[in-house]
Amino acid sequence: MNDNVPVVNSWNEWDPLREVVVGSATGACFEPTEPGNRPQRRGSASGTPFPTGPKPSEATEKADEELAGLAALLQSQGVTVHRPAPMNFGQRLETPTFSVENQYCATCPRDVMITIGNEIIEAPMSRRARYFEYQAYRDIVYRYWNADDRVRWTTAPKPSMSDAMYRSDFWDWPIEQRHARMHSSEFCVTQDEVVFDAADMSRFGRDIMVQESMTTNRAGIRWLKRHLEPHGFRIHPVHFPLDYFPSHIDCTFVPLRPGLVLTNPDRPIESSEAKMFLDNDWELVDAPPPVLSNDEMPQYCQSSKWLSMNVFSISPEKVVVEQRETPLQDMLDRLGFEVYTVPFRNVFEFGGSLHCATWDIHREGTREDYFPTLTQSLPV
């Protein structure tokens, strides 16, 4: 590695990948019902209670096999791969402000950890069961932090996660009310405390998109703005008003290389927010219909069929897509990408697909300005 580049260095979602963390399903539990989450079974079992406690070992083993397959593919591309440390997710949490019966898993580092240039940020998180998930990555963070003085490490303020932080009736709003509230971006977390999950961000060099969602509120976005803008970044809140249950941006708006974003035809970006892309000659290309319908997704999977577009970039030319998503593979092939595939459906019930299950720590490249028409209003 070039000595002049800090060991932590990742400015966007697509530059050539050198070091990454791939999540693990080991020790995973079913996500508990809590004010920030109401997990539900799919298909014929829908309506019956969601299981609690540890996931069966057959499920975690199958997922771990697919995660190992992704790790092996990345290694074969010359990428250094790290894995999270084991944690006891079955342990009940009791803090001064909340308690929860069990925790979740360390399958989706994307949700918790983010590299912004030479800085690692641990997200506050929005759900009780994920409050301590950062601990699975602390050994990795310490290794990088000890290796290079230029690495910055920040933990965002932890919220109380007390009952008052949530709108408990959110889950029961009738669809008309959801529609009415669609433009106010009010979801299950209130605006009183700083709340964000790392996966609501998408990095475009000096510009960072942050989705307002069930997992990221306006105070969270304000915190990111105040923290990052003095360092030369621009934070852009983004909204996808047709998504009534928005959580994490990476099944909705997925940049693949400079000038190209893969978009979700069911969840177009607010038109005023599309402007900065169109003004700067970015193309927004809709993903093709996913192979599975929402009802065909695995029984315990809480994500939508749009996990199909949760692809992971090895470089601006190489992208990893789930093995059975052939329509998307064909489209990316036509757009000039070299498409790599791995089976990943057994990971879906652990919180996501390929982009969710990774956290890139080092990509080649530097901070670039991909939106030159934006007015420069930052303090120098």
Ligand code: ARG
């Ligand atoms: N809310 C998304 C959907 O169902 C799933 C996002 C998963 N992403 C993640 N980073 N865990 O479409």
